[in-house]
Amino acid sequence: MIELRTGRTRAFHVLRVLLLAVACVTALPTLASAQGSAAEYERARTHRQRFAGLVVGERVEPVWLAPDRLVVRRVLGADGWRYMVVDAGGGDLEDAFDHERLAAELSKELDRPFDGALLDLRILSFDRERVGFVLGGGADGFTVRRSGRGLERVALADLDGATLAVTERRRSGPGRGESSVLFANDSSVTVRLVWLDADGGERDYARVAPGEQHAQHTFAGHVWLVRSGDDREFGPFEAQGHPGLVRVTDAALATRPREPERTGPPPRDPSNSPDGRWRVVTDGARVELENRASGERVPVDLADVPQDERTRRVLWSPDSTHAVLLRVVPGERHVVHMVASSPKGGGQPRLESMDYRKPGDRIDALRIAVVRAEDAREVPLDRAALPNPWSLDELRFTDGATLTLRYNQRGHRVLSLVAIDVASGALRTVVEEAPDTFVDYSQKAWMRHLASRAEVLWTSERSGTNHLYAVDLASGQLRAVTSGPWVLRAVDEVDEAAGTALVRGLGVYPDQDPYHVHFGRVDLVNGGVTWLTASDGTHTIEWGPQREYLVATWSRVDQPPVHELRRASDGALVAELGRADASALTAAGWRAPERFTAKGRDGLTDIWGVIHTPTDFDSRASYPIVESIYAGPHGHFVPKSWAVHRGVHELVELGFVVVQIDGMGTNWRSKAFHDVCWQNLGDSGFPDRIAWIRAAAESRPWMDTERVGIYGGSAGGQSSTRALLAHGDFYDVAVSDCGCHDNRMDKIWWNEAWMGWPIGEHYAEQSNVTQAHRLVGKLLLTVGELDRNVDPASTMQVADALIRANKDFDLIVFPGAGHGAGESDYGRRRRQDFFVRHLMGVEPRWE
Template sequence: MALLPHSGRNVLIPALSRANSPLIWLLAGLVLCCPTSLLGQGTREDYKRAEAQKQAMEGKVYHAPRSFNWLEGEERFWYISQTPRGKEFLLVDAVKRRKKPAFDQERLAKALSAATGEEVLPYKLPFSTVTFSDKGKKLNFEHNDKEWVLSLNSYKLQEKGKAAERENRYWGAGRDELGNKPVTSPDSQWVAFIKNYNLYVKPADKKRNEEYQLSYDGSSGDYYSSFISWSPDSKRLATNKVRPGQEHPLHLLESSPQDQLQPKLHTRHYLKPGDALPQKEPQLFLLDTKQQVSIDASPFNPDEQYGLSNPSWRKDGRSFTVEYNQRGHQAYKVLEVDGATGKVKVLIKEESTTFIDYSGKKYRNDVSDGKEIIWASERDGWNHLYLFDGETGKVKNQITKGDWVVRQVVHVDEKKRSIIFGGSGREKNQDPYFVQYYRVNFDGSGLTALTSENAHHTASFSKGHQYFVDAYSRVDQPQVAVLRSASDGKVVMELEKADVAGLYKAGWKAPEVFTSKARDGETDIWGIIIRPSNFDAAKKYPVIEYIYAGPHSAFVPKTFGGARNLHELAELGFIVVQLDGMGTSNRSKAFQDVSWKNLKDAGFPDRIAWIKAAAKKYPYMDIDRVGIFGTSAGGQSSAGALLFHPDFYKVAVSSSGCHDNRMDKIWWNEQWMGKIGPHYAASSNVENAHKLQGKLMLILGEMDDNVDPASTLQLVNALIKANKNFEFLMIPGAGHTSGGDYGEHRRRDFFVRHLLGVEPPEWEQVNNDSSAKL
């Protein structure tokens, strides 16, 4: 073979005789004109440029604060602004319309340097959270696992000891119903507790040794919960009686612990779909007579429960309420139990032929101690607010309505009978996912827009809800932050306007917002298109989709810089896209219902149609070479793309996937898939592994306690049994992950190799070059 130089790369062509030299140049020309050679994609220079884009995103965006923190009981707030000289803390007085440095950073840095013996730079302070105390005269922060207090008058710094340890609680741990501490009555005269599985009370006065047993039928298999609720007058108690569910241990083997040579076994309590759940019944006790009041258990369907909340007393003690969630998530009720008789009344009942999105859209606010209830519901096909009569349980009126959704309730003002909320989709000619803020009266009148700019708004309201900071941007429009009046939304003070000149100077290109029709030919599907900084419309680019299709939210970035990792991938020579297909949230109920008992759908008919529509408009998008990647639910979807849609998707990288919904956590999967049935197997990547076509890489953290690692390993097993070719990367010690830096590099190399047909450059060479340059 002979080597011909081209664009810094070596191209192999057959070595032919001099007599055939015209043929040599003909073949060379053909090779040089093929897409891979022409583009020079996946080269060392592309990898270096991708790293430069990452650095630019992290360090070249100024005056774009991420959070605003209101001081308790004051109309003042602080925030951090990244400026060319570093991290600056600023303090704003909303009433006086005044902005100033929150403190003297140079004096603080000098004091902290002296106290710790370390060099502390004033605009690289080693903390990002502060609290003001003593009416703003002192500043509190944490550094090196210690608490520090700074006098803002003298700038004397005091070490206050070890910082409080934050509980590293396992996300999936169920509550120990017997593990709560004794509960003192509101009048501080009595203490309620559980002993031998039964409810007891005793005087709070430790000099009095008597105790009184209130229940007698508790046992290890049917016990009283230690989460006890006293009535406000301290005369009655309520709790739940619990029939425990099953234990489902998840065992994780840590192969390479840092503190010992031998592996470690870790165990978590991890319920999965179909597992038996605790069943609860409310219980009522009268303190004066030491009697238990009988309560009819049938409204709480003890054999069909998914969950029952703790009793919550009315302020006047007339009754308590509980919320009942039926197994399968097609019925949800708010029930009231009379505090004297134990009589049960249904206040609100939600029912659905698909699912009730209790985990993402439930909202309840009891007005005037339950005389009225503000409740969120999708009963008209869109997520809206309703006003219920708290006595009869009837709807008094619908507060918000229309083909748009309420996304968040910020504040309910009972005196003015008004509500501040965030919603999306109401404003015409805007992205329907953009959040805008509104004020509305309880009766539905007086709907007032507090924000209106054509962008996604994030609001931070003062404690008194007189002012709010509004930070708004789009993927193609840098952030603007202003202070507004919460009564009418008028801007009272400009705060920050992002400076992104350095980002554009580094070659960064903003994503393009693109829409096309869904599978129904009517509904708009919204997404973004990201091109490399050296984009050339005369060339052909493979397409890579980043997917997360969980029904619990929508996932396409709406704010400036929200898709930074996708820009890095695009730099290697790809068009990268992200979109929200049907089955995701924040649109109509029907839009989200596509996922019901069918998570394998993942909106793929909409996604494929969207990418094809984009390629029709932009012929440089090569839809004969389409890749896809995702993590968690996105890991399930990305692998499923090659199983259920191999005619379109050719290469996939799947990380930490829940490849069979029966193997994943109970709450998330039963929320959308309902009770166990044959539809679980139909959506299973494991059951359908034999259908694999294309190139697949699986990435897994061995210590994943979010999605059982066995879910991925069972897919590996099924693929091996089906004699399928794939790649598998297990990362020791890692939890629920996309693979970290190592996994990201492997993912990029996988796409370069299989979509561009190019062997990626050596890692050491790329890393050394990037370090030298950056």
């Protein structure tokens, strides 16, 4: 429950706005620049372009010469870069070759004109800033690439700097329509799929192990390379306008249009029993068991079968004695209608419709039926033991007689693993999650059967944070595999033979941001965790060829990427492979976001966020504050990794301080932190957000807490409007795009996950429609008329309620647009204008 409060009378608020306008005008001479001017709009528009390409070394592409020896390109700041050979055993780095000698050799070789149609094109003299080295041809050589006018010229040289060959090849042109390529690796080595971009640069997309396949989305005209791990090149492939097949052999590439391949025996029809004796035949509600030898069919005697019940899935026991049917009675069809007012090409408006279930709708009714093959009779099950399921999934036979399945009850307050003895029909709950609030089934429910032992790995928040457990299938006994104050973010790999799992953890190191991603190896038997990363940032990793070493890259919003070589056995740092150099970026005036932490509503819990300031920042000035909000309980949303440009910069550069905050109710902290959202989405963490902004402003007098705006889309649209309804004494201006303003109007799965089922009074209480009469401040609503994610009627019903309450507001409906229309060029510009006009007190783009 939350208490809505206006805090001030409307008359007082009007007086406040007038005083703010006067303050804005009188404060203009003290500002670092003229806020809201045409020049600032241009600066905001060009933020991405002005700072693009000013950071070097953001990526590292290690080339492994041996399991303990690799080559990397190391950035040396103003001195450029050099290729270094790294001895993983000792951590030593040394030059891979004589860079100066090679430069001289290549300058002579590549200055010669090329034969063919482009005789007038020449490769310029070697220039360290314009030509890149990449290892190739194994441990004894490398390639130098130079691109221009649709061709890429490649020189292969050895480590002594002698040029061996020069070739040319076509690079990717502009895409001419979507396509796809299936890469099938029939070679004996793992290969890399590399895309040649329009500038001749290479971008790694995937690694394909021997015997595996990879389906790659692409565009006609795009050129792909296939390389081995030691950079042996198998050849280029240009995607066509139809799906293609690229088969990689040890000799070369074989390409052709993709056709359905039939290799080996066809997959077994799940309707057929493993021994081939029986087949389940379904026709509407009717089920028959066919003797495949004689062709005789016997009707299955199913008890109390509704006329509209159907079989969704068939699963046979390994001994072919029982067939398990997942049966479904379809739920109601909820059709949402929208009008395309302005069809492309003109003409009359067009009605568009979509199936779109909403909270409270009747969902598919699921049940399990077990059929005994011997007499085609249903084995009686206690149907009341699995009431009103939202889903029945993870069906699996753990032995010849026991079926396990995961049961998620509608309302998401019960999630359990259930075992069924198919011979007797006895049901047994192996493990159950039944918290007082909700089970985060969509983000944290993960399980994995261990074939080597009668156990299931299972994630749970029963300790107060998300962790991994091992569940004994026979006894149901739980054993904590991981524990402690940190949060299990994901299980990426399970190695049953080694008895380990690769996991991602959050909050691993108490002195770091609790949202930093760290990787660890978990011992599935004794529960010990060996953390493989430790640096103060959020991480990604790439394994060496035999997984004895890993390359870890970490960054923060205020720290460019750092690349480290670490030992896989204990996570020890072997060597720092390089750091991205952002000196040119900062010299150009770019400002990194500032990380800030303050206590939340309870005075105890740390709330994390970032503060963005404009490139012409002046600490003597006074800046209005705008919060970019997204408080969806499915995740956390404050950026944690490095980026030069973010969408918020389009407001920051106009002269706003933009903040982003993860308040209570968002995900991936403790269970108690998350539970704040339960049946309470209107809360949106505002008590924490307001406390955080006030705390930040106490030591930053340039943050003006008397001028505060907020914006967001989708769930952020719901929250930003709520800011003016419930906290109009703090927030003055809001822009809300495509908001799910009433949780009864939005998609069923997302809203019932956090608001629960059945529909109660709390749904109305949390609705921006029912609370619209409490509006204080300036509000802009935007929506795409053909939004298929959030029913656009959700926004229109808020508008209707505001009109009925005689409240002033602004509304933009985007003809023909879908979800997120407010992020279009026009929508972003109107958002900028709205904040400039109402927080700065000036007309936008003044000269």
